Amino acid sequence: MKTKIDFLPLIDTVVENGFAICDDFISSDYLAKLRQIIDNHYLEGEFKEAEIGDRFNQTKVKSIRKDKILWLSRGLNTDLDQFYSEIDRLISVLNRYCFLSINDCEFHFAVYPPGAFYKRHIDQFKSNDGRLLTVILYLNEFWEENNGGELMIYPESGPIKVLPQPGRLVLFKSDELPHEVLKTNKSRYSITGWLKHKHTPL
Ligand SMILES: O=C(O)CCC(=O)C(=O)O
Numbered sequence: 001m002k003t004k005i006d007f008l009p010l011i012d013t014v015v016e017n018g019f020a021i022c023d024d025f026i027s028s029d030y031l032a033k034l035r036q037i038i039d040n041h042y043l044e045g046e047f048k049e050a051e052i053g054d055r056f057n058q059t060k061v062k063s064i065r066k067d068k069i070l071w072l073s074r075g076l077n078t079d080l081d082q083f084y085s086e087i088d089r090l091i092s093v094l095n096r097y098c099f100l101s102i103n104d105c106e107f108h109f110a111v112y113p114p115g116a117f118y119k120r121h122i123d124q125f126k127s128n129d130g131r132l133l134t135v136i137l138y139l140n141e142f143w144e145e146n147n148g149g150e151l152m153i154y155p156e157s158g159p160i161k162v163l164p165q166p167g168r169l170v171l172f173k174s175d176e177l178p179h180e181v182l183k184t185n186k187s188r189y190s191i192t193g194w195l196k197h198k199h200t201p202l
């Protein structure tokens, strides 16, 4: 990781606008390490077609999304430790500063092969699995405008196009912000995940 990002201004922006974008969240060296992990698992055929709906209601719908994903576990690779330690720090700042009770998170790697997209949607499932905040970290080399694959977000103030630039982090409220990934012309790599509140019985 680079010198530690100050999460407070980012969180303020999410509270105010529903989303925030942070460039250079990771160094180019660390990005290369994460890409190496993706490439290895992708070549091994471990990425699966992404699905829609929660774990009890999943259907593969190729007309809605065409990315391939691999769910992460903390133990998958020691090179993920740095990423998870920054996520843990973000969670603790959010809980302290916004009085939230985030106590769980889930992440997957995503590869959008050329031609892939993800139509407009909101991340929180109808069944509500407790997703509070969406976190996306892009793991591409420099992204040209004509590569396509932009993230379009649709806040009330009007649509915004976000290019998946190397090391760019995007945060938004999972239950509020409609968004989509436009068709990409080039393979597009990311880590996407959700900070969650999981209810535990007393
Ligand atoms: O990769 C992106 O820019 C967004 C991905 C997304 O919307 C999702 O996985 O729910």
Ligand SMILES: [Fe+2]
Pocket (backbone or CB within 6 Å): 121, 122, 123, 179
């Ligand atoms: Fe999404």
